Amino acid sequence: MQLNGKVAVVTGAGRGLGQAYARALAAAGAAVVVNDLDGELAEQTAEGIRAAGGRAVAEHSAIGSTEAADAIVATAVGEFGRLDVMVTNAGVLRDRSLLKMEDADFDVVVETHLRGTFTCARAAARQFKEQGGNGRLILIGSPAGQRASFGQTGYTASKAGIVGLVRTWAAELERSGSTVNAVIPVALTRMVATIPGMAELVEKADKGEPIPADVRAGGLGTADDVAPLVVFLASDDAAGVTGQAIGVGGDRIAIWSHPTEVAVESRAGGWSADAIAEVFPTAFQPHLQPFKPDTVPGAPEGK
Structure with a gap:
Protein backbone atom coordinates (compact mmCIF):
# COMPACT_ATOMS: atom_id res chain seq x y z
CA MET A 1 0.00 0.00 0.00
CA GLN A 2 1.63 3.21 -1.19
CA LEU A 3 0.69 6.75 -0.16
CA ASN A 4 3.48 8.48 -2.05
CA GLY A 5 2.68 12.13 -2.71
CA LYS A 6 -0.06 12.30 -0.06
CA VAL A 7 0.06 14.57 2.97
CA ALA A 8 -1.60 13.59 6.25
CA VAL A 9 -2.32 15.24 9.58
CA VAL A 10 -2.66 13.09 12.70
CA THR A 11 -3.85 14.86 15.83
CA ASP A 36 0.24 16.84 19.94
CA LEU A 37 -0.37 19.20 22.84
CA ASP A 38 2.89 17.92 24.30
CA GLY A 39 5.40 19.54 21.97
CA GLU A 40 8.25 17.33 23.12
CA LEU A 41 6.34 14.15 22.31
CA ALA A 42 5.31 15.53 18.92
CA GLU A 43 8.93 16.36 18.11
CA GLN A 44 10.09 12.91 19.20
CA THR A 45 7.53 11.19 16.99
CA ALA A 46 8.37 13.39 14.01
CA GLU A 47 12.10 12.85 14.52
CA GLY A 48 11.57 9.09 14.68
CA ILE A 49 9.74 9.20 11.35
CA ARG A 50 12.50 11.26 9.76
CA ALA A 51 15.17 8.93 11.15
CA ALA A 52 13.38 6.04 9.45
CA GLY A 53 13.51 7.87 6.11
CA GLY A 54 10.07 9.45 6.19
CA ARG A 55 8.88 13.06 6.07
CA ALA A 56 7.29 14.63 9.12
CA VAL A 57 6.98 17.88 11.05
CA ALA A 58 5.70 18.48 14.56
CA GLU A 59 2.81 20.79 15.40
CA HIS A 60 1.81 21.71 18.96
CA SER A 61 -1.69 23.21 18.84
CA ALA A 62 -4.29 22.28 21.49
CA ILE A 63 -7.12 20.62 19.60
CA GLY A 64 -10.58 22.14 19.90
CA SER A 65 -10.58 25.68 18.58
CA THR A 66 -11.03 26.86 15.01
CA GLU A 67 -7.70 28.67 15.25
CA ALA A 68 -5.88 25.45 16.17
CA ALA A 69 -7.50 23.51 13.32
CA ASP A 70 -6.65 26.22 10.80
CA ALA A 71 -3.06 26.32 12.07
CA ILE A 72 -2.66 22.56 11.65
CA VAL A 73 -3.93 22.62 8.08
CA ALA A 74 -1.77 25.66 7.32
CA THR A 75 1.25 23.73 8.58
CA ALA A 76 0.50 20.84 6.23
CA VAL A 77 0.08 23.16 3.23
CA GLY A 78 3.04 25.34 4.15
CA GLU A 79 5.43 22.45 4.72
CA PHE A 80 4.26 19.96 2.10
CA GLY A 81 2.08 21.91 -0.34
CA ARG A 82 -1.28 20.23 0.20
CA LEU A 83 -3.45 18.10 2.52
CA ASP A 84 -4.98 14.75 1.60
CA VAL A 85 -5.73 12.99 4.89
CA MET A 86 -6.99 14.24 8.25
CA VAL A 87 -6.95 11.76 11.15
CA THR A 88 -8.74 13.22 14.19
CA ASN A 89 -7.29 11.24 17.06
CA ALA A 90 -6.63 13.80 19.83
CA GLY A 91 -8.50 13.33 23.08
CA VAL A 92 -8.51 13.51 26.85
CA LEU A 93 -10.26 11.55 29.58
CA ARG A 94 -12.05 12.84 32.66
CA ASP A 95 -13.83 9.71 33.80
CA ARG A 96 -16.70 10.26 36.20
CA SER A 97 -20.12 8.66 36.57
CA LEU A 98 -23.14 10.86 35.95
CA LEU A 99 -23.75 11.82 39.57
CA LYS A 100 -20.11 12.81 40.06
CA MET A 101 -19.46 14.52 36.74
CA GLU A 102 -18.51 18.19 37.02
CA ASP A 103 -19.24 20.69 34.25
CA ALA A 104 -15.56 21.37 33.66
CA ASP A 105 -14.74 17.67 33.26
CA PHE A 106 -17.54 17.18 30.76
CA ASP A 107 -16.69 20.32 28.82
CA VAL A 108 -12.98 19.61 28.33
CA VAL A 109 -13.67 16.11 26.99
CA VAL A 110 -16.35 17.31 24.56
CA GLU A 111 -14.20 20.30 23.53
CA THR A 112 -11.27 18.11 22.57
CA HIS A 113 -12.99 15.04 21.15
CA LEU A 114 -16.18 16.31 19.54
CA ARG A 115 -15.53 19.99 18.85
CA GLY A 116 -11.94 19.21 17.92
CA THR A 117 -13.13 16.65 15.40
CA PHE A 118 -15.56 19.20 13.96
CA THR A 119 -13.05 22.04 13.66
CA CYS A 120 -10.25 19.88 12.23
CA ALA A 121 -12.57 18.13 9.78
CA ARG A 122 -14.05 21.44 8.61
CA ALA A 123 -10.61 22.97 8.06
CA ALA A 124 -9.48 19.87 6.18
CA ALA A 125 -12.65 19.69 4.06
CA ARG A 126 -12.18 23.31 2.99
CA GLN A 127 -8.65 22.49 1.89
CA PHE A 128 -9.86 19.37 0.06
CA LYS A 129 -12.39 21.50 -1.84
CA GLU A 130 -9.71 24.01 -2.80
CA GLN A 131 -7.61 21.14 -4.18
CA GLY A 132 -10.52 19.64 -6.14
CA GLY A 133 -11.80 17.06 -3.66
CA ASN A 134 -10.78 13.44 -3.12
CA GLY A 135 -9.66 13.95 0.46
CA ARG A 136 -9.88 11.53 3.36
CA LEU A 137 -11.42 12.29 6.74
CA ILE A 138 -10.62 9.48 9.18
CA LEU A 139 -12.35 10.12 12.50
CA ILE A 140 -11.37 8.08 15.52
CA GLY A 141 -14.30 6.71 17.48
CA SER A 142 -14.35 4.20 20.33
CA PRO A 143 -16.29 1.15 21.48
CA ALA A 144 -17.38 3.49 24.29
CA GLY A 145 -19.43 5.40 21.74
CA GLN A 146 -21.07 2.23 20.43
CA ARG A 147 -21.87 0.49 23.72
CA ALA A 148 -22.18 1.37 27.39
CA SER A 149 -18.96 2.49 29.08
CA PHE A 150 -19.56 2.98 32.79
CA GLY A 151 -18.13 6.20 34.17
CA GLN A 152 -17.38 7.85 30.82
CA THR A 153 -20.24 10.30 30.34
CA GLY A 154 -18.36 12.93 28.33
CA TYR A 155 -16.28 10.43 26.41
CA THR A 156 -19.20 8.25 25.29
CA ALA A 157 -21.23 11.29 24.27
CA SER A 158 -18.33 12.59 22.18
CA LYS A 159 -17.48 9.30 20.52
CA ALA A 160 -21.10 8.54 19.67
CA GLY A 161 -21.39 12.04 18.23
CA ILE A 162 -18.31 11.50 16.08
CA VAL A 163 -19.84 8.43 14.45
CA GLY A 164 -22.99 10.44 13.79
CA LEU A 165 -20.90 13.08 12.06
CA VAL A 166 -19.40 10.42 9.80
CA ARG A 167 -22.76 9.65 8.22
CA THR A 168 -23.69 13.30 7.73
CA TRP A 169 -20.33 14.39 6.35
CA ALA A 170 -20.08 11.36 4.07
CA ALA A 171 -23.35 12.45 2.46
CA GLU A 172 -22.23 16.08 2.22
CA LEU A 173 -18.81 15.37 0.70
CA GLU A 174 -19.73 12.46 -1.55
CA ARG A 175 -19.99 14.54 -4.73
CA SER A 176 -16.48 15.88 -4.27
CA GLY A 177 -15.00 12.40 -4.04
CA SER A 178 -13.88 12.89 -0.44
CA THR A 179 -14.58 10.05 1.96
CA VAL A 180 -15.44 10.11 5.66
CA ASN A 181 -15.10 7.08 7.91
CA ALA A 182 -14.74 6.27 11.59
CA VAL A 183 -12.20 3.85 12.98
CA ILE A 184 -13.33 2.13 16.19
CA PRO A 185 -10.04 0.99 17.71
CA VAL A 186 -9.44 -1.48 20.52
CA ALA A 187 -5.83 -1.49 21.70
CA LEU A 188 -3.65 -1.92 24.73
CA THR A 189 -2.62 1.67 25.37
CA ARG A 190 -2.07 3.77 28.48
CA MET A 191 -5.70 4.95 28.27
CA VAL A 192 -6.91 1.44 29.22
CA ALA A 193 -4.17 0.67 31.73
CA THR A 194 -6.30 1.90 34.65
CA ILE A 195 -9.11 -0.56 33.89
CA PRO A 196 -9.00 -3.37 36.47
CA GLY A 197 -7.22 -6.39 35.05
CA MET A 198 -5.77 -4.56 32.04
CA ALA A 199 -2.52 -3.18 33.43
CA GLU A 200 -0.65 -6.46 32.96
CA LEU A 201 -1.69 -6.71 29.30
CA VAL A 202 -0.72 -3.08 28.68
CA GLU A 203 2.66 -3.76 30.24
CA LYS A 204 3.14 -6.71 27.90
CA ALA A 205 2.31 -4.54 24.92
CA ASP A 206 4.68 -1.78 26.08
CA LYS A 207 7.51 -4.29 26.37
CA GLY A 208 6.81 -5.74 22.93
CA GLU A 209 5.86 -9.10 24.41
CA PRO A 210 3.36 -11.30 22.55
CA ILE A 211 -0.29 -10.71 23.40
CA PRO A 212 -2.07 -13.96 24.32
CA ALA A 213 -3.75 -15.56 21.31
CA ASP A 214 -7.19 -15.65 22.92
CA VAL A 215 -7.00 -11.93 23.66
CA ARG A 216 -5.96 -11.13 20.09
CA ALA A 217 -8.67 -13.39 18.67
CA GLY A 218 -11.22 -11.55 20.80
CA GLY A 219 -10.24 -8.25 19.21
CA LEU A 220 -7.67 -6.73 21.55
CA GLY A 221 -4.10 -6.10 20.45
CA THR A 222 -1.55 -3.32 20.09
CA ALA A 223 -1.75 0.12 18.52
CA ASP A 224 0.19 -1.23 15.56
CA ASP A 225 -2.67 -3.66 14.86
CA VAL A 226 -5.01 -0.71 14.31
CA ALA A 227 -2.77 1.41 12.09
CA PRO A 228 -3.09 -0.63 8.86
CA LEU A 229 -6.80 0.18 8.67
CA VAL A 230 -5.97 3.90 8.82
CA VAL A 231 -3.45 3.45 6.00
CA PHE A 232 -6.02 1.60 3.89
CA LEU A 233 -8.70 4.25 4.43
CA ALA A 234 -6.18 6.95 3.46
CA SER A 235 -5.37 5.18 0.19
CA ASP A 236 -6.84 5.33 -3.30
CA ASP A 237 -7.97 1.72 -2.83
CA ALA A 238 -10.56 2.98 -0.32
CA ALA A 239 -12.12 5.52 -2.67
CA GLY A 240 -15.43 3.66 -2.58
CA VAL A 241 -15.56 3.32 1.20
CA THR A 242 -17.39 6.13 2.98
CA GLY A 243 -19.92 6.68 5.76
CA GLN A 244 -18.71 3.64 7.69
CA ALA A 245 -17.71 2.83 11.26
CA ILE A 246 -15.09 0.10 11.14
CA GLY A 247 -13.85 -1.67 14.25
CA VAL A 248 -10.34 -3.03 14.48
CA GLY A 249 -8.29 -4.65 17.19
CA GLY A 250 -5.98 -7.61 17.55
CA ASP A 251 -6.90 -10.15 14.86
CA ARG A 252 -10.37 -8.73 14.12
CA ILE A 253 -11.90 -6.16 11.77
CA ALA A 254 -15.64 -5.51 11.88
CA ILE A 255 -18.22 -3.23 10.27
CA TRP A 256 -20.54 -1.59 12.77
CA SER A 257 -24.16 -1.28 11.70
CA HIS A 258 -25.98 2.02 11.36
CA PRO A 259 -28.95 2.62 13.68
CA THR A 260 -32.06 1.15 12.14
CA GLU A 261 -35.60 0.28 13.17
CA VAL A 262 -35.86 -3.33 14.34
CA ALA A 263 -39.56 -3.47 15.26
CA VAL A 264 -42.44 -1.36 13.96
CA GLU A 265 -46.16 -1.41 14.74
CA SER A 266 -48.86 0.94 13.45
CA ARG A 267 -52.25 1.75 14.99
CA ALA A 268 -54.93 3.74 13.22
CA GLY A 269 -55.59 6.98 15.05
CA GLY A 270 -52.41 6.77 17.12
CA TRP A 271 -51.40 5.20 20.40
CA SER A 272 -52.62 5.58 23.96
CA ALA A 273 -50.39 4.58 26.87
CA ASP A 274 -52.70 1.64 27.60
CA ALA A 275 -52.51 0.45 24.00
CA ILE A 276 -48.72 0.59 24.11
CA ALA A 277 -48.69 -1.38 27.36
CA GLU A 278 -50.94 -4.01 25.80
CA VAL A 279 -48.77 -4.74 22.77
CA PHE A 280 -45.31 -3.99 24.19
CA PRO A 281 -44.58 -7.45 25.71
CA THR A 282 -45.14 -9.28 22.43
CA ALA A 283 -44.45 -6.66 19.75
CA PHE A 284 -41.45 -4.85 21.21
CA GLN A 285 -40.00 -6.57 24.27
CA PRO A 286 -38.30 -9.34 22.23
CA HIS A 287 -36.51 -6.67 20.16
CA LEU A 288 -35.05 -4.54 22.96
CA GLN A 289 -31.39 -3.90 22.19
CA PRO A 290 -28.43 -4.88 24.36
CA PHE A 291 -26.46 -1.93 25.66
CA LYS A 292 -23.58 -3.52 27.53
CA PRO A 293 -20.36 -4.18 25.61
CA ASP A 294 -19.19 -7.54 24.39
CA THR A 295 -16.35 -8.99 26.42
CA VAL A 296 -12.86 -9.70 25.14
CA PRO A 297 -11.23 -13.00 26.17
CA GLY A 298 -8.69 -12.33 28.88
CA ALA A 299 -10.11 -8.86 29.63
CA PRO A 300 -12.37 -7.91 32.56
CA GLU A 301 -16.09 -8.04 31.90
CA GLY A 302 -17.55 -4.74 30.73
CA LYS A 303 -14.50 -3.43 28.86
Missing part, protein backbone atom coordinates in the same frame (compact mmCIF):
# COMPACT_ATOMS: atom_id res chain seq x y z
CA GLY A 12 -2.81 13.56 19.23
CA ALA A 13 0.09 11.69 17.63
CA GLY A 14 2.71 12.03 20.35
CA ARG A 15 2.10 8.57 21.74
CA GLY A 16 -0.19 5.55 21.64
CA LEU A 17 -2.62 5.07 18.79
CA GLY A 18 -1.96 8.46 17.19
CA GLN A 19 1.77 7.77 17.08
CA ALA A 20 1.11 4.38 15.47
CA TYR A 21 -1.09 6.02 12.83
CA ALA A 22 1.52 8.67 12.05
CA ARG A 23 4.32 6.14 11.75
CA ALA A 24 2.30 3.81 9.55
CA LEU A 25 1.18 6.60 7.20
CA ALA A 26 4.78 7.79 6.89
CA ALA A 27 6.05 4.26 6.28
CA ALA A 28 3.56 4.00 3.41
CA GLY A 29 5.02 7.15 1.85
CA ALA A 30 2.86 9.99 3.15
CA ALA A 31 4.31 13.19 4.57
CA VAL A 32 2.87 13.63 8.06
CA VAL A 33 2.09 16.56 10.33
CA VAL A 34 2.43 15.15 13.85
CA ASN A 35 0.17 17.15 16.17
Whole structure:
Protein backbone atom coordinates (compact mmCIF):
# COMPACT_ATOMS: atom_id res chain seq x y z
CA MET A 1 0.00 0.00 0.00
CA GLN A 2 1.63 3.21 -1.19
CA LEU A 3 0.69 6.75 -0.16
CA ASN A 4 3.48 8.48 -2.05
CA GLY A 5 2.68 12.13 -2.71
CA LYS A 6 -0.06 12.30 -0.06
CA VAL A 7 0.06 14.57 2.97
CA ALA A 8 -1.60 13.59 6.25
CA VAL A 9 -2.32 15.24 9.58
CA VAL A 10 -2.66 13.09 12.70
CA THR A 11 -3.85 14.86 15.83
CA GLY A 12 -2.81 13.56 19.23
CA ALA A 13 0.09 11.69 17.63
CA GLY A 14 2.71 12.03 20.35
CA ARG A 15 2.10 8.57 21.74
CA GLY A 16 -0.19 5.55 21.64
CA LEU A 17 -2.62 5.07 18.79
CA GLY A 18 -1.96 8.46 17.19
CA GLN A 19 1.77 7.77 17.08
CA ALA A 20 1.11 4.38 15.47
CA TYR A 21 -1.09 6.02 12.83
CA ALA A 22 1.52 8.67 12.05
CA ARG A 23 4.32 6.14 11.75
CA ALA A 24 2.30 3.81 9.55
CA LEU A 25 1.18 6.60 7.20
CA ALA A 26 4.78 7.79 6.89
CA ALA A 27 6.05 4.26 6.28
CA ALA A 28 3.56 4.00 3.41
CA GLY A 29 5.02 7.15 1.85
CA ALA A 30 2.86 9.99 3.15
CA ALA A 31 4.31 13.19 4.57
CA VAL A 32 2.87 13.63 8.06
CA VAL A 33 2.09 16.56 10.33
CA VAL A 34 2.43 15.15 13.85
CA ASN A 35 0.17 17.15 16.17
CA ASP A 36 0.24 16.84 19.94
CA LEU A 37 -0.37 19.20 22.84
CA ASP A 38 2.89 17.92 24.30
CA GLY A 39 5.40 19.54 21.97
CA GLU A 40 8.25 17.33 23.12
CA LEU A 41 6.34 14.15 22.31
CA ALA A 42 5.31 15.53 18.92
CA GLU A 43 8.93 16.36 18.11
CA GLN A 44 10.09 12.91 19.20
CA THR A 45 7.53 11.19 16.99
CA ALA A 46 8.37 13.39 14.01
CA GLU A 47 12.10 12.85 14.52
CA GLY A 48 11.57 9.09 14.68
CA ILE A 49 9.74 9.20 11.35
CA ARG A 50 12.50 11.26 9.76
CA ALA A 51 15.17 8.93 11.15
CA ALA A 52 13.38 6.04 9.45
CA GLY A 53 13.51 7.87 6.11
CA GLY A 54 10.07 9.45 6.19
CA ARG A 55 8.88 13.06 6.07
CA ALA A 56 7.29 14.63 9.12
CA VAL A 57 6.98 17.88 11.05
CA ALA A 58 5.70 18.48 14.56
CA GLU A 59 2.81 20.79 15.40
CA HIS A 60 1.81 21.71 18.96
CA SER A 61 -1.69 23.21 18.84
CA ALA A 62 -4.29 22.28 21.49
CA ILE A 63 -7.12 20.62 19.60
CA GLY A 64 -10.58 22.14 19.90
CA SER A 65 -10.58 25.68 18.58
CA THR A 66 -11.03 26.86 15.01
CA GLU A 67 -7.70 28.67 15.25
CA ALA A 68 -5.88 25.45 16.17
CA ALA A 69 -7.50 23.51 13.32
CA ASP A 70 -6.65 26.22 10.80
CA ALA A 71 -3.06 26.32 12.07
CA ILE A 72 -2.66 22.56 11.65
CA VAL A 73 -3.93 22.62 8.08
CA ALA A 74 -1.77 25.66 7.32
CA THR A 75 1.25 23.73 8.58
CA ALA A 76 0.50 20.84 6.23
CA VAL A 77 0.08 23.16 3.23
CA GLY A 78 3.04 25.34 4.15
CA GLU A 79 5.43 22.45 4.72
CA PHE A 80 4.26 19.96 2.10
CA GLY A 81 2.08 21.91 -0.34
CA ARG A 82 -1.28 20.23 0.20
CA LEU A 83 -3.45 18.10 2.52
CA ASP A 84 -4.98 14.75 1.60
CA VAL A 85 -5.73 12.99 4.89
CA MET A 86 -6.99 14.24 8.25
CA VAL A 87 -6.95 11.76 11.15
CA THR A 88 -8.74 13.22 14.19
CA ASN A 89 -7.29 11.24 17.06
CA ALA A 90 -6.63 13.80 19.83
CA GLY A 91 -8.50 13.33 23.08
CA VAL A 92 -8.51 13.51 26.85
CA LEU A 93 -10.26 11.55 29.58
CA ARG A 94 -12.05 12.84 32.66
CA ASP A 95 -13.83 9.71 33.80
CA ARG A 96 -16.70 10.26 36.20
CA SER A 97 -20.12 8.66 36.57
CA LEU A 98 -23.14 10.86 35.95
CA LEU A 99 -23.75 11.82 39.57
CA LYS A 100 -20.11 12.81 40.06
CA MET A 101 -19.46 14.52 36.74
CA GLU A 102 -18.51 18.19 37.02
CA ASP A 103 -19.24 20.69 34.25
CA ALA A 104 -15.56 21.37 33.66
CA ASP A 105 -14.74 17.67 33.26
CA PHE A 106 -17.54 17.18 30.76
CA ASP A 107 -16.69 20.32 28.82
CA VAL A 108 -12.98 19.61 28.33
CA VAL A 109 -13.67 16.11 26.99
CA VAL A 110 -16.35 17.31 24.56
CA GLU A 111 -14.20 20.30 23.53
CA THR A 112 -11.27 18.11 22.57
CA HIS A 113 -12.99 15.04 21.15
CA LEU A 114 -16.18 16.31 19.54
CA ARG A 115 -15.53 19.99 18.85
CA GLY A 116 -11.94 19.21 17.92
CA THR A 117 -13.13 16.65 15.40
CA PHE A 118 -15.56 19.20 13.96
CA THR A 119 -13.05 22.04 13.66
CA CYS A 120 -10.25 19.88 12.23
CA ALA A 121 -12.57 18.13 9.78
CA ARG A 122 -14.05 21.44 8.61
CA ALA A 123 -10.61 22.97 8.06
CA ALA A 124 -9.48 19.87 6.18
CA ALA A 125 -12.65 19.69 4.06
CA ARG A 126 -12.18 23.31 2.99
CA GLN A 127 -8.65 22.49 1.89
CA PHE A 128 -9.86 19.37 0.06
CA LYS A 129 -12.39 21.50 -1.84
CA GLU A 130 -9.71 24.01 -2.80
CA GLN A 131 -7.61 21.14 -4.18
CA GLY A 132 -10.52 19.64 -6.14
CA GLY A 133 -11.80 17.06 -3.66
CA ASN A 134 -10.78 13.44 -3.12
CA GLY A 135 -9.66 13.95 0.46
CA ARG A 136 -9.88 11.53 3.36
CA LEU A 137 -11.42 12.29 6.74
CA ILE A 138 -10.62 9.48 9.18
CA LEU A 139 -12.35 10.12 12.50
CA ILE A 140 -11.37 8.08 15.52
CA GLY A 141 -14.30 6.71 17.48
CA SER A 142 -14.35 4.20 20.33
CA PRO A 143 -16.29 1.15 21.48
CA ALA A 144 -17.38 3.49 24.29
CA GLY A 145 -19.43 5.40 21.74
CA GLN A 146 -21.07 2.23 20.43
CA ARG A 147 -21.87 0.49 23.72
CA ALA A 148 -22.18 1.37 27.39
CA SER A 149 -18.96 2.49 29.08
CA PHE A 150 -19.56 2.98 32.79
CA GLY A 151 -18.13 6.20 34.17
CA GLN A 152 -17.38 7.85 30.82
CA THR A 153 -20.24 10.30 30.34
CA GLY A 154 -18.36 12.93 28.33
CA TYR A 155 -16.28 10.43 26.41
CA THR A 156 -19.20 8.25 25.29
CA ALA A 157 -21.23 11.29 24.27
CA SER A 158 -18.33 12.59 22.18
CA LYS A 159 -17.48 9.30 20.52
CA ALA A 160 -21.10 8.54 19.67
CA GLY A 161 -21.39 12.04 18.23
CA ILE A 162 -18.31 11.50 16.08
CA VAL A 163 -19.84 8.43 14.45
CA GLY A 164 -22.99 10.44 13.79
CA LEU A 165 -20.90 13.08 12.06
CA VAL A 166 -19.40 10.42 9.80
CA ARG A 167 -22.76 9.65 8.22
CA THR A 168 -23.69 13.30 7.73
CA TRP A 169 -20.33 14.39 6.35
CA ALA A 170 -20.08 11.36 4.07
CA ALA A 171 -23.35 12.45 2.46
CA GLU A 172 -22.23 16.08 2.22
CA LEU A 173 -18.81 15.37 0.70
CA GLU A 174 -19.73 12.46 -1.55
CA ARG A 175 -19.99 14.54 -4.73
CA SER A 176 -16.48 15.88 -4.27
CA GLY A 177 -15.00 12.40 -4.04
CA SER A 178 -13.88 12.89 -0.44
CA THR A 179 -14.58 10.05 1.96
CA VAL A 180 -15.44 10.11 5.66
CA ASN A 181 -15.10 7.08 7.91
CA ALA A 182 -14.74 6.27 11.59
CA VAL A 183 -12.20 3.85 12.98
CA ILE A 184 -13.33 2.13 16.19
CA PRO A 185 -10.04 0.99 17.71
CA VAL A 186 -9.44 -1.48 20.52
CA ALA A 187 -5.83 -1.49 21.70
CA LEU A 188 -3.65 -1.92 24.73
CA THR A 189 -2.62 1.67 25.37
CA ARG A 190 -2.07 3.77 28.48
CA MET A 191 -5.70 4.95 28.27
CA VAL A 192 -6.91 1.44 29.22
CA ALA A 193 -4.17 0.67 31.73
CA THR A 194 -6.30 1.90 34.65
CA ILE A 195 -9.11 -0.56 33.89
CA PRO A 196 -9.00 -3.37 36.47
CA GLY A 197 -7.22 -6.39 35.05
CA MET A 198 -5.77 -4.56 32.04
CA ALA A 199 -2.52 -3.18 33.43
CA GLU A 200 -0.65 -6.46 32.96
CA LEU A 201 -1.69 -6.71 29.30
CA VAL A 202 -0.72 -3.08 28.68
CA GLU A 203 2.66 -3.76 30.24
CA LYS A 204 3.14 -6.71 27.90
CA ALA A 205 2.31 -4.54 24.92
CA ASP A 206 4.68 -1.78 26.08
CA LYS A 207 7.51 -4.29 26.37
CA GLY A 208 6.81 -5.74 22.93
CA GLU A 209 5.86 -9.10 24.41
CA PRO A 210 3.36 -11.30 22.55
CA ILE A 211 -0.29 -10.71 23.40
CA PRO A 212 -2.07 -13.96 24.32
CA ALA A 213 -3.75 -15.56 21.31
CA ASP A 214 -7.19 -15.65 22.92
CA VAL A 215 -7.00 -11.93 23.66
CA ARG A 216 -5.96 -11.13 20.09
CA ALA A 217 -8.67 -13.39 18.67
CA GLY A 218 -11.22 -11.55 20.80
CA GLY A 219 -10.24 -8.25 19.21
CA LEU A 220 -7.67 -6.73 21.55
CA GLY A 221 -4.10 -6.10 20.45
CA THR A 222 -1.55 -3.32 20.09
CA ALA A 223 -1.75 0.12 18.52
CA ASP A 224 0.19 -1.23 15.56
CA ASP A 225 -2.67 -3.66 14.86
CA VAL A 226 -5.01 -0.71 14.31
CA ALA A 227 -2.77 1.41 12.09
CA PRO A 228 -3.09 -0.63 8.86
CA LEU A 229 -6.80 0.18 8.67
CA VAL A 230 -5.97 3.90 8.82
CA VAL A 231 -3.45 3.45 6.00
CA PHE A 232 -6.02 1.60 3.89
CA LEU A 233 -8.70 4.25 4.43
CA ALA A 234 -6.18 6.95 3.46
CA SER A 235 -5.37 5.18 0.19
CA ASP A 236 -6.84 5.33 -3.30
CA ASP A 237 -7.97 1.72 -2.83
CA ALA A 238 -10.56 2.98 -0.32
CA ALA A 239 -12.12 5.52 -2.67
CA GLY A 240 -15.43 3.66 -2.58
CA VAL A 241 -15.56 3.32 1.20
CA THR A 242 -17.39 6.13 2.98
CA GLY A 243 -19.92 6.68 5.76
CA GLN A 244 -18.71 3.64 7.69
CA ALA A 245 -17.71 2.83 11.26
CA ILE A 246 -15.09 0.10 11.14
CA GLY A 247 -13.85 -1.67 14.25
CA VAL A 248 -10.34 -3.03 14.48
CA GLY A 249 -8.29 -4.65 17.19
CA GLY A 250 -5.98 -7.61 17.55
CA ASP A 251 -6.90 -10.15 14.86
CA ARG A 252 -10.37 -8.73 14.12
CA ILE A 253 -11.90 -6.16 11.77
CA ALA A 254 -15.64 -5.51 11.88
CA ILE A 255 -18.22 -3.23 10.27
CA TRP A 256 -20.54 -1.59 12.77
CA SER A 257 -24.16 -1.28 11.70
CA HIS A 258 -25.98 2.02 11.36
CA PRO A 259 -28.95 2.62 13.68
CA THR A 260 -32.06 1.15 12.14
CA GLU A 261 -35.60 0.28 13.17
CA VAL A 262 -35.86 -3.33 14.34
CA ALA A 263 -39.56 -3.47 15.26
CA VAL A 264 -42.44 -1.36 13.96
CA GLU A 265 -46.16 -1.41 14.74
CA SER A 266 -48.86 0.94 13.45
CA ARG A 267 -52.25 1.75 14.99
CA ALA A 268 -54.93 3.74 13.22
CA GLY A 269 -55.59 6.98 15.05
CA GLY A 270 -52.41 6.77 17.12
CA TRP A 271 -51.40 5.20 20.40
CA SER A 272 -52.62 5.58 23.96
CA ALA A 273 -50.39 4.58 26.87
CA ASP A 274 -52.70 1.64 27.60
CA ALA A 275 -52.51 0.45 24.00
CA ILE A 276 -48.72 0.59 24.11
CA ALA A 277 -48.69 -1.38 27.36
CA GLU A 278 -50.94 -4.01 25.80
CA VAL A 279 -48.77 -4.74 22.77
CA PHE A 280 -45.31 -3.99 24.19
CA PRO A 281 -44.58 -7.45 25.71
CA THR A 282 -45.14 -9.28 22.43
CA ALA A 283 -44.45 -6.66 19.75
CA PHE A 284 -41.45 -4.85 21.21
CA GLN A 285 -40.00 -6.57 24.27
CA PRO A 286 -38.30 -9.34 22.23
CA HIS A 287 -36.51 -6.67 20.16
CA LEU A 288 -35.05 -4.54 22.96
CA GLN A 289 -31.39 -3.90 22.19
CA PRO A 290 -28.43 -4.88 24.36
CA PHE A 291 -26.46 -1.93 25.66
CA LYS A 292 -23.58 -3.52 27.53
CA PRO A 293 -20.36 -4.18 25.61
CA ASP A 294 -19.19 -7.54 24.39
CA THR A 295 -16.35 -8.99 26.42
CA VAL A 296 -12.86 -9.70 25.14
CA PRO A 297 -11.23 -13.00 26.17
CA GLY A 298 -8.69 -12.33 28.88
CA ALA A 299 -10.11 -8.86 29.63
CA PRO A 300 -12.37 -7.91 32.56
CA GLU A 301 -16.09 -8.04 31.90
CA GLY A 302 -17.55 -4.74 30.73
CA LYS A 303 -14.50 -3.43 28.86
